[in-house]
Amino acid sequence: MIAALPLGAIPAADEAFRGEIREFLRARIPAIPPERRARSWMGFDAGFSRALAERGWLGLTFPEEYGGAGRGPFARYVLVEELLAAGAPVAAHWIADRQSGPLILRFGSEAQRRFHIPRIIAGQSFFCIGMSEPNAGSDLASVTTRAVPEGKGWRLNGAKIWTTHAQHAHYMIALVRTSGTAADRQKGLSQIIVDLSLPGVTINPIRDLAGEAHFAEVVFEDVLLGEDALIGEEGAGWAQVNAELAFERSGPERIFSSAVLLDCWAGYLRERGADAATERLLGRLLAELATLRALSVAVTARLVAGDSPVVEAALVKDLGTSFEQAIPALLTEALGADPEAVPPTALLRVLGYTAAMAPSYSLRGGTREILRGMIARGMGLR
Amino acid sequence: MQELLAEAAAELFSRHCPPALVRRLRAGGTDEGLWAKIEEAGFLDALRPEADGGAGLTPAEFLPVLLAAGRFAVPLPIGETAIARALLGGAAPPGAVLIAMPAGAPLQARIPAQRPAEWAVLPGDAALLPLADAREIDAAAPLERRLEWPEASIGQAVPEADWLLLGAWLECAVMAGALEAILESSIEHATVRKQFGRPVAGFQAVQQQLSVLTEEVFAARMAAQLGSIGGGEGPLGLDRARVAAAKTRIGIAAREAAAIAHAVHGAIGITEELDLHLATTRLLQGRALFGSADHWAGWLGRAYLAEAAGDFAGTLDFVRHHLAPQETA
Numbered sequence: 001m002i003a004a005l006p007l008g009a010i011p012a013a014d015e016a017f018r019g020e021i022r023e024f025l026r027a028r029i030p031a032i033p034p035e036r037r038a039r040s041w042m043g044f045d046a047g048f049s050r051a052l053a054e055r056g057w058l059g060l061t062f063p064e065e066y067g068g069a070g071r072g073p074f075a076r077y078v079l080v081e082e083l084l085a086a087g088a089p090v091a092a093h094w095i096a097d098r099q100s101g102p103l104i105l106r107f108g109s110e111a112q113r114r115f116h117i118p119r120i121i122a123g124q125s126f127f128c129i130g131m132s133e134p135n136a137g138s139d140l141a142s143v144t145t146r147a148v149p150e151g152k153g154w155r156l157n158g159a160k161i162w163t164t165h166a167q168h169a170h171y172m173i174a175l176v177r178t179s180g181t182a183a184d185r186q187k188g189l190s191q192i193i194v195d196l197s198l199p200g201v202t203i204n205p206i207r208d209l210a211g212e213a214h215f216a217e218v219v220f221e222d223v224l225l226g227e228d229a230l231i232g233e234e235g236a237g238w239a240q241v242n243a244e245l246a247f248e249r250s251g252p253e254r255i256f257s258s259a260v261l262l263d264c265w266a267g268y269l270r271e272r273g274a275d276a277a278t279e280r281l282l283g284r285l286l287a288e289l290a291t292l293r294a295l296s297v298a299v300t301a302r303l304v305a306g307d308s309p310v311v312e313a314a315l316v317k318d319l320g321t322s323f324e325q326a327i328p329a330l331l332t333e334a335l336g337a338d339p340e341a342v343p344p345t346a347l348l349r350v351l352g353y354t355a356a357m358a359p360s361y362s363l364r365g366g367t368r369e370i371l372r373g374m375i376a377r378g379m380g381l382r
Numbered sequence: 383m384q385e386l387l388a389e390a391a392a393e394l395f396s397r398h399c400p401p402a403l404v405r406r407l408r409a410g411g412t413d414e415g416l417w418a419k420i421e422e423a424g425f426l427d428a429l430r431p432e433a434d435g436g437a438g439l440t441p442a443e444f445l446p447v448l449l450a451a452g453r454f455a456v457p458l459p460i461g462e463t464a465i466a467r468a469l470l471g472g473a474a475p476p477g478a479v480l481i482a483m484p485a486g487a488p489l490q491a492r493i494p495a496q497r498p499a500e501w502a503v504l505p506g507d508a509a510l511l512p513l514a515d516a517r518e519i520d521a522a523a524p525l526e527r528r529l530e531w532p533e534a535s536i537g538q539a540v541p542e543a544d545w546l547l548l549g550a551w552l553e554c555a556v557m558a559g560a561l562e563a564i565l566e567s568s569i570e571h572a573t574v575r576k577q578f579g580r581p582v583a584g585f586q587a588v589q590q591q592l593s594v595l596t597e598e599v600f601a602a603r604m605a606a607q608l609g610s611i612g613g614g615e616g617p618l619g620l621d622r623a624r625v626a627a628a629k630t631r632i633g634i635a636a637r638e639a640a641a642i643a644h645a646v647h648g649a650i651g652i653t654e655e656l657d658l659h660l661a662t663t664r665l666l667q668g669r670a671l672f673g674s675a676d677h678w679a680g681w682l683g684r685a686y687l688a689e690a691a692g693d694f695a696g697t698l699d700f701v702r703h704h705l706a707p708q709e710t711a
């Protein structure tokens with residue numbers, strides 16, 4: 001069984017960083033309409049990411065010897081919290097900064113680090129994640145995309161799907177089979193870095209239910225890769241991918257996906273006033289937000305202490321996505337409670353987008369059911 | 383120190399407050415020396431300032447004792463008594479003290495059911511009155527009792543304080559402890575109880591339910607810690623907004639968690655014999671008393687709306703300023 005999390009605290013030095021970030025955001029955010037800010041970490045704006053890079057805010061936690069800022073997890077926590085609460089368009093650099101960079105630093109060769117990390121930090125290399133395939137969703141070990149040795153490098157065939165912003169990315173880190181057969185499951189899987197500009201790569205954007213093409217299908221036909229495409233060890237892909245997903249689950253990003261909606265609504269209530277039921281709903285959401293944030297800070301404190309609180313992170317993610325999904329669900333009811341009231345259309349546009357996309361919160365990065373399975377294992381039930 | 387206190391409390395309650403005694407105490411039986419043991423351990427003077435002969439603990443430092451009391455379903459008002467002693471100082475009488483809620487008329491009070499004590503603080507009357515003088519005018523087991531005191535009852539004045547807030551904080555802490563007990567019991571039951579030839583914990587539907595239970599218990603524990611952070615303007619340095627958030631979140635957690643725990647236990651969980659109800663009825667009481675989640679959520683919502691809007695003053699800022707996991711600087 002896992003033990004209760006003690007309270008964590010954001011160190012003063014990292015908290016002090018918030019002022020600088022605010023100043024930066026104040027100059028940029030008000031110009032972005034709320035319904036665009038509602039995209040949260042799905043909002044793509046390469047210029048915005050490069051402006052962050054100019055400040056030295058990409059790769060904040062990466063070691064200084066590779067050009068990073070060498071700061072701790074709490075500095076990143078504060079940055080991410082500010083960006084997400086404001087609805088800043090962070091998608092361009094998001095995956096490289098959060099997952100691919102740390103993965104390369106941890107498992108990559110020295111040459112891979114020297115090549116990729118400075119480009120990530122400069123906002124020049126955007127990454128995407130090639131895990132899912134048409135027939136490999138939750139059952140990730142069943143991927144069939146295959147890289148076979150050819151000369152000194154690899155020949156890649158297969159297809160990935162649901163790849164967020166593949167059409168704008170420079171590189172994909174893909175989980176592929178490099179040896180054995182599908183029956184070998186986790187064995188024989190590896191992670192490779194694919195330069196998406198290579199011949200044989202076709203990217204077909206897929207329209208989402210909100211009418212945008214933020215994810216894509218990526219098809220590989222005899223793509224020839226150099227030997228340096230392999231990241232980490234051949235056959236170690238499964239363990240690496242799980243380490244990567246742990247980065248994905250431990251940040252504050254699983255609290256703020258509906259933050260723009262919550263704030264637009266709360267701002268509207270401030271102007272217009274609220275009846276008793278609405279006050280209670282607002283208070284309930286604040287209580288949940290405060291508890292989740294305290295949990296998330298506590299998980300970060302464990303990371304700082306050198307632990308890897310994998311189950312705790314899964315638990316906070318599941319609670320967090322439920323909260324993020326509850327916001328549009330409850331506000332849809334609340335905003336329609338009084339047919340005489342006339343909510344601003346800007347608020348309704350934010351609601352419309354957030355409510356439509358909210359089901360994805362508990363799919364991306366591993367579904368709710370899969371996370372709950374992990375928690376059950378952590379509690380000794382399986 | 384926190385850990386030592388947690389261990390000492392768990393040790394004391396596991397040895398001297400077995401479930402059988404919990405049942406007898408709730409039914410009005412004698413405490414079989416438990417109160418004396420609690421007194422001896424120093425828990426009752428823990429919140430009293432050091433200058434006043436107490437241990438001078440803060441609410442956050444005292445939290446482990448309350449969590450343990452909740453985990454073992456100790457029905458004696460340890461927290462209430464410790465608070466009364468902290469606020470009344472040398473004037474505090476010996477014996478167990480309850481915090482009452484007003485019942486709409488002078489010298490009438492609502493007190494928690496199944497919680498034996500000698501005294502009750504009546505916030506509306508600003509008085510501490512002996513329970514021996516009171517007449518039960520009505521009762522709603524297992525939630526509360528309605529008591530009335532004669533005019534002539536000799537009590538003692540109590541300082542004006544936000545007793546509702548104090549009561550709410552105590553309920554939060556005890557409920558978070560009770561939630562840990564139902565999680566342990568549910569996991570234990572699911573791994574031992576077999577159906578279809580295997581432990582029910584092997585069924586994915588049960589695993590998923592228990593994962594949600596785990597999440598709620600973790601959230602409640604965190605909320606209790608959040609609610610115990612000091613530096614506030616309330617009595618004992620408690621912070622009203624943090625207690626409001628805690629009571630709200632723990633109220634929701636208790637509702638969901640108790641439902642799952644009962645579902646996983648099956649019919650045996652409905653029996654008097656199994657200890658589960660000692661925790662789940664305590665949770666029910668805690669949800670209902672000293673302002674439910676609805677009361678405190680409403681308060682919190684109004685607190686947000688009363689704040690002036692700044693250029694970025696959204697919900698994160700409110701949480702950072704009023705509900706952060708560290709004392710507000």
Ligand SMILES: Cc1cc2nc3c(=O)[nH]c(=O)nc-3n(C[C@H](O)[C@H](O)[C@H](O)COP(=O)(O)OP(=O)(O)OC[C@H]3O[C@@H](n4cnc5c(N)ncnc54)[C@H](O)[C@@H]3O)c2cc1C
Nearest residue numbers: 129130131132137138162163164360363364365366367369
């Ligand atoms: C907005 C969005 C962005 C995404 N971006 C990316 C990306 O950039 N890169 C990438 O690789 N993938 C991405 N994904 C894909 C995502 O990782 C998958 O959706 C996810 O892993 C689930 O796979 P699936 O959709 O095929 O669902 P399925 O696995 O088919 O699941 C369907 C249902 O069955 C349940 N289920 C499946 N197996 C079990 C089990 N063993 N026990 C209990 N229940 C089970 C699931 O929980 C779910 O409810 C994205 C998805 C979304 C929605």
